[in-house]
Amino acid sequence: MSQTIVVKIGTSSLTKSDTGFLALATIAQLVETLSQLRQQGHHVVLVSSGAVGVGCARLGLTERPRTISMKQAVAAVGQGRLMRVYDDLFSSLQQPIAQVLLTRSDLVQRSRYVNAYRTFRQLLHLGVIPIVNENDTLAVDELKFGDNDTLSAMVASLVEADWLFLLTDVDRLYSADPRYNPDAQPILEVEKIEHLAELNIEVGDRGTAWGTGGMVTKIAAARIATTAGIRTVITEGKSPQNMLKILQGESLGTQFAPLPHAVNARKRWIAHGLVPAGKLYLDQGAVKAIRQAGRSLLAAGITEIEGEFQSQDAVQLCDERGQEIARGIVNYNSLDLQKILGCHSDKIPEILGHAGADTVVHRDNLVLSS
Structure with missing residues (x-):
């Protein structure tokens, strides 16, 4: 064969x-x-x-x-x-x-x-x-x-x-x-x-x-x-x-x-082809939702941002200790994300002054790190 x-x-x-x-x-x-x-x-x-x-x-x-x-x-x-x-x-x-x-x-x-x-x-x-x-x-x-x-x-x-x-x-x-x-x-x-x-x-x-x-x-x-x-x-x-x-x-x-x-x-391209431009630190609830339930990442689960990046760049998703749990393509640039981190999705249009994506990283653009 x-x-x-x-x-x-x-x-x-x-x-x-x-x-x-x-x-x-x-x-x-x-x-x-x-x-x-x-x-x-x-x-x-x-x-x-x-x-x-x-x-x-x-x-x-x-x-x-x-x-x-x-x-x-x-x-x-x-x-x-x-x-x-x-x-x-x-x-x-x-x-x-x-x-x-x-x-x-x-x-x-x-x-x-x-x-x-x-x-x-x-x-x-x-x-x-x-x-x-x-x-x-x-x-x-x-x-x-x-x-x-x-x-x-x-x-x-x-x-x-x-x-x-x-x-x-x-x-x-x-x-x-x-x-x-x-x-x-x-x-x-x-x-x-x-x-x-x-x-x-x-x-x-x-x-x-x-x-x-x-x-x-x-x-x-x-x-x-x-x-x-x-x-x-x-x-x-x-x-x-x-x-x-x-x-x-x-x-x-x-x-x-x-x-x-x-x-x-x-x-595989997201996980290994792309070079991450930043890091997102997540609370325990977001880590559990991504790892165990295969959910998308919402702004409410983000506690801290590191690096400067644009929308559609690759980022590392890390737990509170800094351990990478996943990688994904982000829907917001770092400046906008800094304003909405920790907030519920329905508050995003009010904070940014325009409509935005419900998810920060959609599950289809997210890969768990082994």
């Missing part, structure tokens, strides 16, 4: 840790594995890190750039070289590929999000393997994905994938970093991602000097993907052929089970 598979490989797997040069043997295995998946009838998307690492090696830099402008310049040098390597290897197997460079703003605007979806679907229909990376050369800091783990999860959600493979420098998730703690226990399956907190897992913030991710970003990516109904696997990047074994049922890596009732595409 044909499935849609998104594979993300990190810089730590693509490059040699001592020199930063490309690990060509690993890349060749990856290309062969992805081509096999295509031959089996699956749709495949590759999210590839490595442009900055390759650019550093090409320019003789000994450490990762620290400034945005330097990183963007180095990425511009590395991206072409990286794609040249991929194109040469995939071409030897007669597998067509396409380069897709995304910025967060491509997914923020609904029309561009839908257009990106259609482009991916057309490429996959043509039997092409899209190779995706963040457009580091143009992305501004406020609208960056931040790491390719997050990017891969959002792409997997966008293309409605069945599987997301996160290829990294360890073979699976452990209770602690196995490189430093000999007592670290392997974790084979995570049924519910919120159960990770009960396991007291220690996670690092950065895998290698050349990478931007770590296990924290992979777990965050798994949260996005599983919410979209996508089975997510963390497994070893140096052995990409293990993906074939996992798809055949072997217990390799760490698998995160998808939620049985995935949220729809529009709500």
Whole structure:
């Protein structure tokens, strides 16, 4: 049965840790594995890190750039070289590929999000393997994905994938970093991602000097993907052929089970595509109404507002302790909302001097945070 598979490989797997040069043997295995998946009838998307690492090696830099402008310049040098390597290897197997460079703003605007979806679907229909990376050369800091783990999860959600493979420098998730703690226990399956907190897992913030991710970003990516109904696997990047074994049922890596009732595409866009412009703090009654009864948010339930935003911007909905409980699209700008917070809906026209929406965030534009 044909499935849609998104594979993300990190810089730590693509490059040699001592020199930063490309690990060509690993890349060749990856290309062969992805081509096999295509031959089996699956749709495949590759999210590839490595442009900055390759650019550093090409320019003789000994450490990762620290400034945005330097990183963007180095990425511009590395991206072409990286794609040249991929194109040469995939071409030897007669597998067509396409380069897709995304910025967060491509997914923020609904029309561009839908257009990106259609482009991916057309490429996959043509039997092409899209190779995706963040457009580091143009992305501004406020609208960056931040790491390719997050990017891969959002792409997997966008293309409605069945599987997301996160290829990294360890073979699976452990209770602690196995490189430093000999007592670290392997974790084979995570049924519910919120159960990770009960396991007291220690996670690092950065895998290698050349990478931007770590296990924290992979777990965050798994949260996005599983919410979209996508089975997510963390497994070893140096052995990409293990993906074939996992798809055949072997217990390799760490698998995160998808939620049985995935949220729809529009709500996934609200939850993960949009960048929140502010926060609304809610009283206990509003939190209960949203969480347990699936109600819309009314002005009466809001106790405090943070940030400046316009009507139709995304906002975080938080309880009184500041814990995010949901995200949604707001019907009022921050100035008007400041005037009506805590008030009943029938008082809004009198306070504002004009008719307004009954709800601050309608339930159709509201997504619970997992």
